Amino acid sequence: MSESVFHQHLRRKGLRLTPERKAVLQEVAAMKGHFExxxxxxxxxxxxxxxxxxxxxxxxxxxxxxxxxEEAIYKDRKTRYERCTEKDxxxxxxxxxxxxxxxxxxxxxxxxxxxxxxxxxxxxxxxxLEIRGLCQECAP
Amino acid sequence: MSESVFHQHLRRKGLRLTPERKAVLQEVAAMKGHFExxxxxxxxxxxxxxxxxxxxxxxxxxxxxxxxxEEAIYKDRKTRYERCTEKDxxxxxxxxxxxxxxxxxxxxxxxxxxxxxxxxxxxxxxxxLEIRGLCQECAP
DNA sequence: CAAGATACTGAGACTGAGTCTCAATCTCCA
DNA sequence: TGGAGATTGAGACTCAGTCTCAGTATCTTG
Ligand SMILES: [Zn+2]
Ligand SMILES: [Zn+2]
Ligand SMILES: [Zn+2]
Ligand SMILES: [Zn+2]
Numbered sequence: 001m002s003e004s005v006f007h008q009h010l011r012r013k014g015l016r017l018t019p020e021r022k023a024v025l026q027e028v029a030a031m032k033g034h035f036e037x038x039x040x041x042x043x044x045x046x047x048x049x050x051x052x053x054x055x056x057x058x059x060x061x062x063x064x065x066x067x068x069x070e071e072a073i074y075k076d077r078k079t080r081y082e083r084c085t086e087k088d089x090x091x092x093x094x095x096x097x098x099x100x101x102x103x104x105x106x107x108x109x110x111x112x113x114x115x116x117x118x119x120x121x122x123x124x125x126x127x128x129l130e131i132r133g134l135c136q137e138c139a140p
Numbered sequence: 141m142s143e144s145v146f147h148q149h150l151r152r153k154g155l156r157l158t159p160e161r162k163a164v165l166q167e168v169a170a171m172k173g174h175f176e177x178x179x180x181x182x183x184x185x186x187x188x189x190x191x192x193x194x195x196x197x198x199x200x201x202x203x204x205x206x207x208x209x210e211e212a213i214y215k216d217r218k219t220r221y222e223r224c225t226e227k228d229x230x231x232x233x234x235x236x237x238x239x240x241x242x243x244x245x246x247x248x249x250x251x252x253x254x255x256x257x258x259x260x261x262x263x264x265x266x267x268x269l270e271i272r273g274l275c276q277e278c279a280p
Numbered sequence: 281c282a283a284g285a286t287a288c289t290g291a292g293a294c295t296g297a298g299t300c301t302c303a304a305t306c307t308c309c310a
Numbered sequence: 311t312g313g314a315g316a317t318t319g320a321g322a323c324t325c326a327g328t329c330t331c332a333g334t335a336t337c338t339t340g
Contacts, residue, residue: 016287016336038326052290057327065236071272074214077298077326093262096205102260109252113271116244122233124273131253132211133264156307156316178297192319197298217297217327 002029002068002083009066020051024059025068034072034080070126073101084126091128095135102135142169142208142223149206160191164199165208174212174220210266213241224266231269237278 006025007017027040027047037056044051060081063069072082073092089110093102109129117124146165147157167180167187177196184191200221203209212222213232229250233242249269257264 014287018288018335020289036326050290054291054328055289058288077217079326093257093260093264095262102262104256104260106252106256109249109256112246112249112252113269116246116249117233117271117273120233120242120244121276121279122235122242122271122273123275123279124233124271126273127269127271129253129267129269131257131262131264131267133257133262133266135263136261139261139263154316158306158317160318176297190319194299194319194321195317198317219297 006063006066006068009062015062020055021059021062023049023051024056025063028063028069028081028083031083034082036078036080064126067125070128072128073130074128091130093131093133093135095138096132098135098138100135100137146203146206146208149202155202160195161199161202163189163191164196165203168203168209168221168223171223174222176218176220204266207265211268213268213270231271233271233273233275235275235278236272237274240275240277242275 003022003025006021010017010021023044024040027043028035031040037053037060040056041051041053044056060069064071064081067084069081070084071079073080073094075094090103090105091109093104095101113124113127116122143162143165146161150157150161163184164180167183168175171180177193177200180196181191181193184196200209204211204221207224209221210224211219213220213234215234230243230245231249233244235241253264253267256262
């Protein structure tokens with residue numbers, strides 16, 4: 001189903017559905033949780049598919065635009081993506097001491113965000129809420 | 141006042157208050173809104189103060205830890221900081237088409253975040269809520 | 281179906297924010 | 311005041327991500 005969404009998006013922008021883009025989409029669909037572009041590259045290589053690093057980096061923004069994935073976390077100067085699955089959407093508590101990441105879901109926060117957007121006439125397609133601090137173990 | 145907070149933090153970690161760190165702190169205190177490390181470097185240079193790029197990059201995390209500033213936005217692989225002023229805290233709507241950034245304040249969202257942290261025994265000292273999408277002008 | 285117009289690809293050079301190294305220097309406490 | 315140990319600056323380095331460009335694939339129109 002995300003394939004047709006992606007295809008739609010490409011057509012709308014006058015872009016083409018190439019084997020490389022299909023391969024990236026498929027691999028993305030198979031991902032669980034956060035992933036980095038480089039991880040996609042490795043997995044595709046392992047499958048014997050040759051999709052260049054450049055193509056992967058060129059495809060990811062298209063997938064974001066079409067709402068198939070979203071930028072989930074920026075850490076160590078790397079962008080991690082995540083599939084957009086309304087069911088599993090969550091945000092993150094990030095411990096800056098031990099690096100652990102706690103996922104949490106808060107429907108009320110999501111609802112308030114929607115309201116903020118409505119108030120500003122803003123059409124959101126994704127968001128990132130990162131709360132930084134110390135986890136229970138690392139707290140003083 | 142942020143000077144004493146910073147000094148406290150350094151002492152607690154067994155670190156020293158050097159002229160370079162003082163200079164960075166002062167320049168940071170003079171900043172309005174978001175700023176990038178490189179901007180600090182330029183401003184200090186313009187004042188005739190010589191603080192190396194390395195020292196600036198080394199000082200910023202210390203200022204974050206001590207709660208004087210926070211990482212505000214990650215964009216184009218650059219980290220932007222912002223002073224922590226409870227009064228002015230806000231989050232961001234980012235238009236991915238025209239790049240405009242709309243600031244918004246939502247006490248209810250902040251309160252819910254605090255509750256999430258409490259529930260997880262997490263000691264937050266900062267957070268970033270970035271909502272990406274299309275602004276009123278860019279929406280279809 | 282052919283042909284042109286245009287989008288796409290991969291290899292690898294390139295960019296630039298941020299980090300690391302290390303010898304010289306400075307802090308701060310006893 | 312002396313010295314352990316933290317700090318500094320210059321510049322080499324890292325590495326995620328971007329750009330280039332020549333060769334290739336896709337779509338459209340007749
Ligand atoms: Zn959320
Ligand atoms: Zn921790
Ligand atoms: Zn906030
Ligand atoms: Zn816009």
